[in-house]
Amino acid sequence: MTGADAAHSLSMRELESMLGVSRRVVSGLVDAGFVTPTRGPRNALRFTFQDVVLLRTALQLRASNIPPRKIVQALKRLRSELPDALPLSGIRVTAVGNEIVVRTGPSQWDAITGQHLLDFEVAQIRGDVVFLESSPQPKDAAREADEWYGLAGQLIESDAKGAEQAYRKAIALSPEPFYAAYVDLGALLCESDARCEDALHVFDDALSYFPEDAVLHFNRAVALEGLERLADAERSYERCLELDPSYADAHHNLAILLDGLGDQQGLLRHLNAYRRLTT
Numbered sequence: 001m002t003g004a005d006a007a008h009s010l011s012m013r014e015l016e017s018m019l020g021v022s023r024r025v026v027s028g029l030v031d032a033g034f035v036t037p038t039r040g041p042r043n044a045l046r047f048t049f050q051d052v053v054l055l056r057t058a059l060q061l062r063a064s065n066i067p068p069r070k071i072v073q074a075l076k077r078l079r080s081e082l083p084d085a086l087p088l089s090g091i092r093v094t095a096v097g098n099e100i101v102v103r104t105g106p107s108q109w110d111a112i113t114g115q116h117l118l119d120f121e122v123a124q125i126r127g128d129v130v131f132l133e134s135s136p137q138p139k140d141a142a143r144e145a146d147e148w149y150g151l152a153g154q155l156i157e158s159d160a161k162g163a164e165q166a167y168r169k170a171i172a173l174s175p176e177p178f179y180a181a182y183v184d185l186g187a188l189l190c191e192s193d194a195r196c197e198d199a200l201h202v203f204d205d206a207l208s209y210f211p212e213d214a215v216l217h218f219n220r221a222v223a224l225e226g227l228e229r230l231a232d233a234e235r236s237y238e239r240c241l242e243l244d245p246s247y248a249d250a251h252h253n254l255a256i257l258l259d260g261l262g263d264q265q266g267l268l269r270h271l272n273a274y275r276r277l278t279t
Contacts, residue, residue, distance in 0.1 A: 009038070009046040010169070018162040019055060029055055033072045049147050145174035149181050156188065164188060179213075182206035186219055196226035214244035221250070225257065233257060248277040 016023055030037060030045070035054050040046040047055075058071050152166035167185035171178050182202055189199035203220040210216055221236035237254040240247055251274040258266035 009040070009048055010052065011040075012045050012047075014165060015047050015052065015055070018052060018159075018165040019059065020159060020162060021059070026055070029058055049144060049151070052151070141173050141175045145170045145178060145181075148173060149178065149184075152181070152184065156184075160188060160191075177206070177209035179206065179210060183215060183219065186223070190219070190223050190226060196223045199223040200227065212243055214240045214247055214250075217243065218247060218250050218253075221253065225253075230257060230261060234261070245273075246277055248274050251277065 010018065012023060012026060016026055019026065029035065035047065035051040037045045037047045037051055148166045148170035152163045152170065155163040155166060164185065167181050167188070170181040171185070174181070182205065186199045186202040186206070189195040189202060200220065200223040203216055203223060207213070207216050207220065217236050217240035221233045221240065224230075224233035224236055234254065234257055237250050237257065240250045241254070244250075251270040255267050255270035255274060258270065
């Protein structure tokens with residue numbers, strides 16, 4: 001595997017973090033044939049985006065008490081058909097009793113036999129739905145970055161750590177600065193007070209590419225407030241408003257900040273601006 005190939009894949013440690021499982025569990029899934037990872041430097045296992053999605057699918061199906069033999073058969077079929085046969089809109093894999101059903105748009109079929117099913121045959125769905133994205137090979141870096149970004153969006157509500165890893169992978173792979181991934185990753189980190197410093201680094205990195213973006217300056221100010229760096233936060237809010245005087249939330253936050261700092265004139269000025277913009 002070349003250095004470029006390695007950049008487009010995950011190590012065992014990164015995969016464990018993203019899936020939220022131990023090395024033993026991942027090794028067991030690999031040994032059972034759910035995926036076939038490649039080998040990188042020093043013979044270390046490397047996992048692709050498709051491997052991540054298939055392993056998450058396997059974990060979901062195992063949680064629904066589907067027999068491992070059936071999961072292996074289903075995933076082998078899916079893996080072989082993902083590049084060409086499935087629509088770009090993606091598919092849904094669900095557990096129905098002891099069977100595995102795949103939905104592709106209006107169609108649904110048995111994941112092992114390929115037999116098409118009628119609506120009433122899949123009425124009692126058990127277990128979580130997993131989305132798989134299909135794309136032609138070879139994949140360019142921009143498309144793969146978009147896939148990691150999409151995976152992060154799927155994970156954000158249920159697996160914050162996995163979402164963080166996916167956003168970082170999207171940023172690392174994208175041939176151009178990935179604005180949306182920077183914004184969403186920083187916002188995710190800002191939700192935890194303990195990660196405000198990490199969020200600040202993300203926003204500072206993004207601002208090196210997008211220095212005139214008001215949203216990034218606003219989010220940077222929020223992170224600085226979380227770190228209790230109030231003077232720096234004030235400057236970031238002010239820079240946001242220099243770039244976009246109509247940014248109502250920046251006026252609101254800055255008014256509250258200035259009130260805490262004892263600046264009553266600043267409080268009234270920005271509070272009035274906020275009211276004008278929102279009424």
